[in-house]
Amino acid sequence: MRTRPFALAAALALVVFPALASAQIDPDDSGSGTKRGMAQQNNSGQPGTVTLFSRGASTLVVINLTGQSRGYIEPAHIHRGHDCDSLDPKPAFGLAPVVNGVSRTLVKASESRLLSGNYVVNVHASAQNIKRYVSCGELY
Numbered sequence: 001m002r003t004r005p006f007a008l009a010a011a012l013a014l015v016v017f018p019a020l021a022s023a024q025i026d027p028d029d030s031g032s033g034t035k036r037g038m039a040q041q042n043n044s045g046q047p048g049t050v051t052l053f054s055r056g057a058s059t060l061v062v063i064n065l066t067g068q069s070r071g072y073i074e075p076a077h078i079h080r081g082h083d084c085d086s087l088d089p090k091p092a093f094g095l096a097p098v099v100n101g102v103s104r105t106l107v108k109a110s111e112s113r114l115l116s117g118n119y120v121v122n123v124h125a126s127a128q129n130i131k132r133y134v135s136c137g138e139l140y
Helices: 003-016 018-022
Strands: 034-040 048-055 058-065 073-080 091-099 102-107 119-124 133-139
Antiparallel strands (some): 034 048, 058 102, 073 091, 073 119
16 A cells, blocks of 8 residues: 555655644744633623634634524624724725634735734624624724
8 A cells, every 4th residue: 555655645744744743833823822812792692702813914703602692693803993993994805704703814914914903803794794793802
């Protein structure tokens, strides 16, 4: 069998050269990400977290909410603003919609830029009800 020697060689390479296994992760990222809380808004019952994972000049943004009804699709964005009460309604960065409580998006902005205190993450009730916010988290 040819697959066995190949698998053994691949496993040995990862032991001898461990940097190969983490080539996709930014050297400054411990892998745990930077987690911030998200507060429910408008009595939605949808608090949660937003976690940022550095990917060099980009950032993986992961939203996890509790309380979202299954099958709902809720738009999410990063807006300019210092807090959830005074954000610019025009999105700075679009995010994948929250479905079954989760959204994952690679944003073309560094983690340090997003954590500068000038941005918030906002989740909207629906595309039809975009002005109603259901969850918000301040990035600082």
